[in-house]
Amino acid sequence: MNDTHRLLQTMDLDIEIGNVQVCQSLNWTVNENEVWGILGLNGVGKTTLLNTISGLLEANSGQVLFQNKALDQWPQKALARELGYLFQSLSHEFPQTVHEFCADALYPYINQWQNMSVAQQQIISDALIATEMSQHHERLINSLSGGEKRRTEIAGLLVQNPRLWLLDEPVNHLDLRHQMQIMQVLISAAHKRSGGIISIFHDPNLARHFCTHILLLKGNGNYETGICENMLTAEKLSQLYQQPVIELKDKDKSAFIAD
Amino acid sequence: MLLVLLSLFSLLASLALGSYPIALENLPAILSGSLTGTDAQIVTELRWPRTMTAFVTGGLLGLAGALMQVLLRNPLADPYILGISGGAATGALLAITFGLGNEWINGSAFSGAMLSMLLVFMLSHRHGHNSHFHLLLTGVVLAAGWGAVINILLILANTQSVHSMLFWLMGDLSHASGPSWWALTLLLSALLISWLIARDLNLLTYGDSKARSLGSNVRRIRQITFIIAALCTAIAVSMAGSIGFIGLIVPHLIRLIVGSNHRLVLPAAVLAGGSLLVLADLGARTLLAPQQLPVGVITAFIGVPVFLYLLRRRRNE
Numbered sequence: 001m002n003d004t005h006r007l008l009q010t011m012d013l014d015i016e017i018g019n020v021q022v023c024q025s026l027n028w029t030v031n032e033n034e035v036w037g038i039l040g041l042n043g044v045g046k047t048t049l050l051n052t053i054s055g056l057l058e059a060n061s062g063q064v065l066f067q068n069k070a071l072d073q074w075p076q077k078a079l080a081r082e083l084g085y086l087f088q089s090l091s092h093e094f095p096q097t098v099h100e101f102c103a104d105a106l107y108p109y110i111n112q113w114q115n116m117s118v119a120q121q122q123i124i125s126d127a128l129i130a131t132e133m134s135q136h137h138e139r140l141i142n143s144l145s146g147g148e149k150r151r152t153e154i155a156g157l158l159v160q161n162p163r164l165w166l167l168d169e170p171v172n173h174l175d176l177r178h179q180m181q182i183m184q185v186l187i188s189a190a191h192k193r194s195g196g197i198i199s200i201f202h203d204p205n206l207a208r209h210f211c212t213h214i215l216l217l218k219g220n221g222n223y224e225t226g227i228c229e230n231m232l233t234a235e236k237l238s239q240l241y242q243q244p245v246i247e248l249k250d251k252d253k254s255a256f257i258a259d
Numbered sequence: 260m261l262l263v264l265l266s267l268f269s270l271l272a273s274l275a276l277g278s279y280p281i282a283l284e285n286l287p288a289i290l291s292g293s294l295t296g297t298d299a300q301i302v303t304e305l306r307w308p309r310t311m312t313a314f315v316t317g318g319l320l321g322l323a324g325a326l327m328q329v330l331l332r333n334p335l336a337d338p339y340i341l342g343i344s345g346g347a348a349t350g351a352l353l354a355i356t357f358g359l360g361n362e363w364i365n366g367s368a369f370s371g372a373m374l375s376m377l378l379v380f381m382l383s384h385r386h387g388h389n390s391h392f393h394l395l396l397t398g399v400v401l402a403a404g405w406g407a408v409i410n411i412l413l414i415l416a417n418t419q420s421v422h423s424m425l426f427w428l429m430g431d432l433s434h435a436s437g438p439s440w441w442a443l444t445l446l447l448s449a450l451l452i453s454w455l456i457a458r459d460l461n462l463l464t465y466g467d468s469k470a471r472s473l474g475s476n477v478r479r480i481r482q483i484t485f486i487i488a489a490l491c492t493a494i495a496v497s498m499a500g501s502i503g504f505i506g507l508i509v510p511h512l513i514r515l516i517v518g519s520n521h522r523l524v525l526p527a528a529v530l531a532g533g534s535l536l537v538l539a540d541l542g543a544r545t546l547l548a549p550q551q552l553p554v555g556v557i558t559a560f561i562g563v564p565v566f567l568y569l570l571r572r573r574r575n576e
Contacts, residue, residue, distance in 0.1 A: 051468075054472060055471075056468055056471060056472065076474045076475070076476055078474075079474065080472065080473050081474075083472075084472070085468075085472040087468065087469060087472075090465055090466065091466065092465070093332050093333060093334060093464060094328075094464045094514065095334075095514055095515065095518075095519060096464070096519040097518065097519075100461075100518055100519055101465075103520070104461045104462055104465075104473070105473060107458055107459075107461075107462055107473045107475065108473060110458070112454075112455045112456070112457070112458060
């Protein structure tokens with residue numbers, strides 16, 4: 001892979017938060033068209049890792065390169081056009097509507113004097129259609145169900161339309177159908193920009209369905225990276241979750257379940 | 260649009276009505292200077308300055324309230340929550356204690372507000388997680404401190420100054436002097452600057468992290484917002500004392516009506532705050548005329564029921 005295909009590169013990254021060692025000398029490369037899943041126990045530092053590679057937190061040592069340029073060298077608005085972050089949850093203290101939330105996600109593309117263009121209006125309606133939120137666009141976010149709120153936040157990210165998508169438990173609160181549908185929407189949006197996805201999952205089956213690569217965060221700074229087939233095995237998952245996991249096979253399908 | 264009409268209506272009503280009513284059809288002539296006499300004198304020397312002061316003060320409070328709510332991520336915050344008015348009140352009461360004149364009271368109130376603003380700013384100057392929470396706590400604690408000082412001043416004061424002190428504390432426009440063009444200019448510049456960061460303010464309502472991930476320079480925006488909100492509050496309280504409810508009710512009401520886009524919320528809050536205070540002041544000087552009430556009492560009487568009503572029927576629910 002040459003440089004132009006490289007989205008993210010971490011070099012000897014050390015992250016420590018509180019007394020948790022998230023990772024130690026993490027050397028990791030994410031290329032375009034890759035979908036990475038991050039798996040690990042609660043509290044192991046998955047979100048902290050996303051916060052660091054998005055530039056919200058500083059690492060203790062080491063460097064994060066995004067599109068071959070150090071993260072802190074990026075102008076903020078330019079970075080927001082290339083790197084988007086779906087947070088685990090947002091709290092909405094003010095009475096915003098679904099549409100207002102999506103319109104605010106245009107921030108990196110618009111300056112203070114401009115009004116929304118017709119094309120940008122179209123981007124918002126497309127995002128609302130993709131997340132099946134069109135019929136709710138005038139509703140207040142606080143009046144939505146958990147799953148609808150999640151889809152609103154994802155619609156906002158579709159409007160932001162970055163190249164690298166950082167997703168913290170994207171399918172939280174989503175029903176089975178929307179889990180599959182929304183992941184598909186996100187992956188095709190990333191592909192359209194020759195981008196990539198880094199997503200935290202708690203369900204190894206979902207991760208296997210959508211990911212090409214996996215990063216296992218094992219605690220005490222240990223980690224392992226590799227392609228999906230090699231990382232998602234019953235043995236590795238049992239070790240990772242400190243809980244016996246077995247793989248059930250039926251014809252050409254298989255699933256992990258806790259034993 | 261509706262708000263512009265409301266503003267004009269409230270201004271005209273305030274100029275025409277009072278313990279000495281003036282015919283509405285004479286107003287244009289008086290304002291353009293072609294009519295003179297007692298009527299004209301009342302309008303240009305008494306009512307016009309007072310109405311202007313009321314409008315500007317209300318506008319400043321509406322704007323400061325809207326900004327403060329975003330800064331603290333709390334739609335129930337008001338301009339006084341960070342102790343800026345407490346500092347102003349302490350300054351004003353000190354001046355009253357020493358028997359100083361109106362200009363001194365205003366100046367002293369302004370210095371107190373500035374001192375309070377600097378204290379909050381320096382003590383809460385820490386960025387990162389929960390910055391709005393830290394700011395809120397610092398301000399609330401300082402406000403409590405000012406409250407104690409105010410009580411001491413009230414207890415030690417002689418009977419005559421206690422009356423002026425209470426009027427000041429409740430908010431009062433009766434000693435408004437001169438059409439304060441500089442205050443109007445300041446209001447307009449504050450509105451312009453905050454309108455230019457309106458999109459950033461929209462993002463801040465979702466939290467600092469979300470705002471940063473969308474490319475907003477959160478630290479700088481928070482600083483600008485704090486300074487504008489604090490200055491507006493300081494000027495408002497030094498002109499008219501701590502008039503309650505405008506800074507809380509107006510932005511809240513506006514959000515329920517026009518939504519949460521601050522490009523609309525901010526100018527609407529200025530117009531609505533101005534109109535509301537003009538009308539409240541009209542009430543303050545006519546309801547028990549010739550006896551004058553502190554305008555803060557009126558805003559509370561209007562504010563409480565309006566607020567409770569709005570809480571019951573929120574937008575889209």
